[in-house]
Amino acid sequence: MIHFATALHCEAQPLIEYYRMKPSGGVGRARFFEGENARLAVTGVGALAAAIGVTALAQRHTESGALWFNVGICGHKTLELGEALIANRVSSENHPERFFPQPPVTSVWPGCALHSLAQPSAEYVDGLAFDLEAYGFFTAALCSTTLERVNSVKIVSDNAAHPAGERLDKETVSRWISAHVPDIARYAEALQSALPHSETSKTAQAFRTSVEATMRFSATERQQLLDRVRKLDALLDSDAFKSLNELLETHGDAKSLLKSLQDRIDAESLRKTVAGADV
């Protein structure tokens, strides 16, 4: 799943179309959109609005492993209008901490340090891009994920030759962003396949549910059950895993069942340590 955040609806529109998203409500000023593979928050302008919108989106959808993209416009001294960059350092004039995104794959855009300001500015600095939201976006997104999964892709909307303050129409912004959406989608796919994700199988989830319905577990034992089921899920194929259901007939209490599960883990891991490594 990809979670996008944009400040303005005109920045969001090309993404909404590409990922076939539909409106899905809102919180405060933030408006949400949702499709099969992507969700989006139009947060409003500024770091605080970005942080609030991202936090609200993260709280609605707590699954781990989502990618986060802040897509929007920025200023840069020398890059041409409409060119894209990806932030490799994100800073703010109001906070000393800086963020260094850690993408596991390379993108097609040049990396650039991005500085979030409180107000648009026409004072440009070599090698630095300026925006209004990225710092707030990173601050909020990093509450629910890691630096490998958070990205800020910015399209240059003003530069020294065309400084901020010149009139910018919504159609132009949408057109600029639209030109980069296929690259954003390709990059997101590459990230998704590079990033590790592990899920417990449905068989294992069903086993745990039926065990918990059959026996009483203390809080510690419940944690042990979760841990052991996870391990056996990784060690056994689905037929072998299903055969664990027989244990429910032969074991009447949590303690003895947990011991049998651990014995099975010991035996299987001994066999699989040099044959089933997690690469």
Added chain:
Amino acid sequence: MFDRIYIEEAARSHSRTRAILDRFPKAERIECERYGEVFNPKRQDFRAQKQNPALILAEKHGKRVLPTPPDYGLGGDRHFYFSHMLNCLYDCRYCFLQGMYQSANYILFVNFEDFIGDIEATVAERPDDRSVFFSGYDCDSLAMEGVTRFADAFLPVFERLPNALLELRTKSVNVSTLLNRNPIPNAVVAYSLNPEPVANALEHQAPSVDARLKAMDKLVAAGWQIGLRFDPLIHFENGIAVYEGFVDHVMNRIPAESIHSITLGAFRSPKNVFKKMEALYPKEPLFMGNLQLDDRGQVSYSEPIERELIDRVSARILEHSDPARFFPCQ
């Protein structure tokens, strides 16, 4: 080799920084104030970063040469370690580095001259002592030689310090720096070795065991002293017989007079490091069974398993080696 190179402010004008940047003109350069800004933040995923680590060029301040833990030695009077680099090119599943650091990026401390000054000062404190310096504690000593030129810089220093011994701990076959110069008697090229099934399953990205043995042959022929590090021993089905055969294979191949020292130890890890490794690789069988938390806060194989592994492999080593060269359970 690197898409991104982070450059710490203090290291920016160092000649080694400039030389490395010149060698990687295409890498994106990102400036940071302190390396900790990039390396230490909590919200990082070591496993994801391991797929495309960046290089961080920094300066090491504070203590650079440290005493080793008490049970970590090679029979010297004093034992120290130093880390010119943090993290490793390879990706051994049992490696403690993955549970130690938030980031899989490589840090190279470019101020070699400060490390060298500290090593010289440490030796000068007690010049008659035999002082051993381990260099591959937080990295592989030779794997990144092409980038770091570490051995190239440090071997001449130890050549001037005959009472000190340098251990280069490695799995690398990148030994041209050593073959291109005369060997020195007070350096040992210590190879970490596990039998092929273990290496194939757990030592990702590392050279094959066979390639390591071939590199060792070359070093022996050139006159270098070799260390054999059967560490960590891994418990697996029929593992002891495999280890015994492997010890025979290695020790029949490397001439006894070229073997400086042999060490071995079973897989073990501090609890907090183990927990992080397990969380990174939740499907890794190595982290699943036959382990216990011992009374020193270490996760290790249960006592009878560890005892049998250590005893049987030690016995086989001693069939080939002088006990004076053998340092078990490091």
